[in-house]
Amino acid sequence: MTGRDALAAETPPVKAPGADHDGMVERRGAGLWLTHLGLIVGLLFIFFPIWLAFVASTISQPEIARPPMPLLPGDQFIENYTRALTSGINAPVALMLGNSLVMALGIAFGKIAISLLSAFAIVYFRFPGRQLFFWLIFLTLMLPVEVRIVPTYEVVAGFGMLNSYSGLIFPLIASATATFLFRQFFMTVPDELAEAARVDGARPMRFFFDILLPMSRTNIAALFVILFIYGWNQYLWPLLITTDPSMNTIVMGIKQMFPSGDDIADWPVIMATSILAMIPPVIVVVGMQRLFIRGLVESEK
Amino acid sequence: MATLSLRDVKKRFGKTEVIHGVNIDIEEGEFIVIVGPSGCGKSTLLRMVAGLETVTSGEIAIDGARVNEKEPMDRDIAMVFQNYALYPHMSVFDNMAYGLKIAGTPKGEIAERVEQAADLLQIRDFLARKPRELSGGQRQRVAMGRAIVRKPAVFLFDEPLSNLDAKLRVQMRLEIRQLQRELGVTSLYVTHDQVEAMTMADRMIVMNAGHADQIGAPLEVYSNPATEFVAGFIGSPPTNFFEAGGRGRIGVRPEHLSIVEGAGAGQLGATVANAEPLGAETLVHVRLENGSLLTVRQDGAAPIPAEGTGIGLAWDGRHEMRFG
Numbered sequence A: 001m002t003g004r005d006a007l008a009a010e011t012p013p014v015k016a017p018g019a020d021h022d023g024m025v026e027r028r029g030a031g032l033w034l035t036h037l038g039l040i041v042g043l044l045f046i047f048f049p050i051w052l053a054f055v056a057s058t059i060s061q062p063e064i065a066r067p068p069m070p071l072l073p074g075d076q077f078i079e080n081y082t083r084a085l086t087s088g089i090n091a092p093v094a095l096m097l098g099n100s101l102v103m104a105l106g107i108a109f110g111k112i113a114i115s116l117l118s119a120f121a122i123v124y125f126r127f128p129g130r131q132l133f134f135w136l137i138f139l140t141l142m143l144p145v146e147v148r149i150v151p152t153y154e155v156v157a158g159f160g161m162l163n164s165y166s167g168l169i170f171p172l173i174a175s176a177t178a179t180f181l182f183r184q185f186f187m188t189v190p191d192e193l194a195e196a197a198r199v200d201g202a203r204p205m206r207f208f209f210d211i212l213l214p215m216s217r218t219n220i221a222a223l224f225v226i227l228f229i230y231g232w233n234q235y236l237w238p239l240l241i242t243t244d245p246s247m248n249t250i251v252m253g254i255k256q257m258f259p260s261g262d263d264i265a266d267w268p269v270i271m272a273t274s275i276l277a278m279i280p281p282v283i284v285v286v287g288m289q290r291l292f293i294r295g296l297v298e299s300e301k
Numbered sequence B: 001m002a003t004l005s006l007r008d009v010k011k012r013f014g015k016t017e018v019i020h021g022v023n024i025d026i027e028e029g030e031f032i033v034i035v036g037p038s039g040c041g042k043s044t045l046l047r048m049v050a051g052l053e054t055v056t057s058g059e060i061a062i063d064g065a066r067v068n069e070k071e072p073m074d075r076d077i078a079m080v081f082q083n084y085a086l087y088p089h090m091s092v093f094d095n096m097a098y099g100l101k102i103a104g105t106p107k108g109e110i111a112e113r114v115e116q117a118a119d120l121l122q123i124r125d126f127l128a129r130k131p132r133e134l135s136g137g138q139r140q141r142v143a144m145g146r147a148i149v150r151k152p153a154v155f156l157f158d159e160p161l162s163n164l165d166a167k168l169r170v171q172m173r174l175e176i177r178q179l180q181r182e183l184g185v186t187s188l189y190v191t192h193d194q195v196e197a198m199t200m201a202d203r204m205i206v207m208n209a210g211h212a213d214q215i216g217a218p219l220e221v222y223s224n225p226a227t228e229f230v231a232g233f234i235g236s237p238p239t240n241f242f243e244a245g246g247r248g249r250i251g252v253r254p255e256h257l258s259i260v261e262g263a264g265a266g267q268l269g270a271t272v273a274n275a276e277p278l279g280a281e282t283l284v285h286v287r288l289e290n291g292s293l294l295t296v297r298q299d300g301a302a303p304i305p306a307e308g309t310g311i312g313l314a315w316d317g318r319h320e321m322r323f324g
């Protein structure tokens, strides 16, 4: 019920201006119920596996192994989650969550800071090679992490950054996409504003912090959500450079909990870990929903 | 208060020269309007004075001191932009206070000066609002306020009224002029609207494709235009230009032409094309034998000749203007 209310409250801002009229028509009569029915069925369909995972994290190992799988939560909730958080399988989940949090925040903030600064340089300064630098940044868009993973590994290993937060964060921190996005945004900011600031006596960095940064805050919020989830979901890179279980991140950690060979999987703990792994991204998305949607829909203000 | 002087100021963008050498000495407290058609270089000239555009050659001096190499903030100027350029995320108060804050003015003094300026502009009630919560006219006032609080030596305006409706424009131009007189700040004001130029200027600079064709008091420019361009640009409806007998091309203002009844009368024969009665005055458009159209401005009470009638045009020789 509350879920549906929240959905209804959040829908209008997402709509394109032109769609408003259709929305008004659909909202009356049978159409309204049909739309909601469709949405609810879709929601249940998507939500079901997550529910199963949650159920599995609250029952005991024998109950999982013996079909049929129960559909209602059991009584092992506290026990399973405590076990996962404090001891886990290779490393305590609390530790892995912490590692993931550091990495995701580091990547999100780092990417935003670097791309804001490089977009600022590209849009507001005329320096030799400006176009060249822009296209070089643009070029890296075409090279995903996987393509440059071997040379990057060499470099990180050479710097002795294996099994460290800096090794997890720095190689992923440059972002052509975000630079490009901020460049486009800065170009829509009227020149007059920069000139007014100059007449007011603001030096370039002052203009950046006092005017450009506050004006970009919805874009920053939207990007933060996307980048946080991007960082949180990193799998291949942490897998490659963290050999020490205490540096494992949660997403790769889940995979490593799967049994190899004849070991028996501790499914309740794995499922509890999966549920725990979902919580921080959900908090970020829900917490920043308002700003996030505004950032995606509006370009100005 | 300060003097401002331009010495043979030129501007080139790449290879194209857009300002071909402008000279003027502006006295303390003078209100100078730069007027001219679109693209003639008005904004460029103003922006060079502001320090937003480099000076290719020549010298700009404020109070006798060369400022060519100085940053805008060090020139002691304030500028009002065409689209106001208010900081969208700051309140009206913060918009006005920003320059002072950067200059390190104490908080108490900032508040005092902003409030004083707000009172002067009657925007006291809006100090807490964001620019997007204001009407166009109110934004205009805030932009003025931002310039005033700095207590600059020179005010620069780049078409500040062009985004307002006609009525507000008339009101604001009076207010700006009154405010400037009260504060006594030397001002440079760019517009393409000759009515604004005529009504506001102590002296005006009429720009034509990068040249300052004429610099002078409005009425002086109106009655003694230095070039055909100035004669045609200043005055509405514009000056009539035509060939009169064997005496070459002359210009006569519409109010100096009069209609005399009967074909063959007057100095020049014409036919009435149409008439626009405006109440106080009537504009009569007449067609010469060679097809060109002239405008006669006559008193609203004078009889209006019917369309198609042949008439004669008369004027006093003192009002003939000849160029080059």
Ligand SMILES: Nc1ncnc2c1ncn2[C@@H]1O[C@H](COP(=O)(O)OP(=O)(O)OP(=O)(O)O)[C@@H](O)[C@H]1O
Pocket (backbone or CB within 6 Å): B013, B018, B036, B037, B038, B039, B040, B041, B042, B043, B044, B045, B192
């Ligand atoms: N940054 C620039 N690079 C090249 N040419 C420019 C630049 N800025 C202006 N110009 C040219 O200089 C000339 C004068 O421009 P300016 O903006 O001063 O005209 P204006 O008189 O203010 O016109 P308007 O009334 O339309 O504002 C124009 O021909 C314009 O194309």
Ligand SMILES: [Mg+2]
Pocket (backbone or CB within 6 Å): B042, B043, B044
């Ligand atoms: Mg202009």
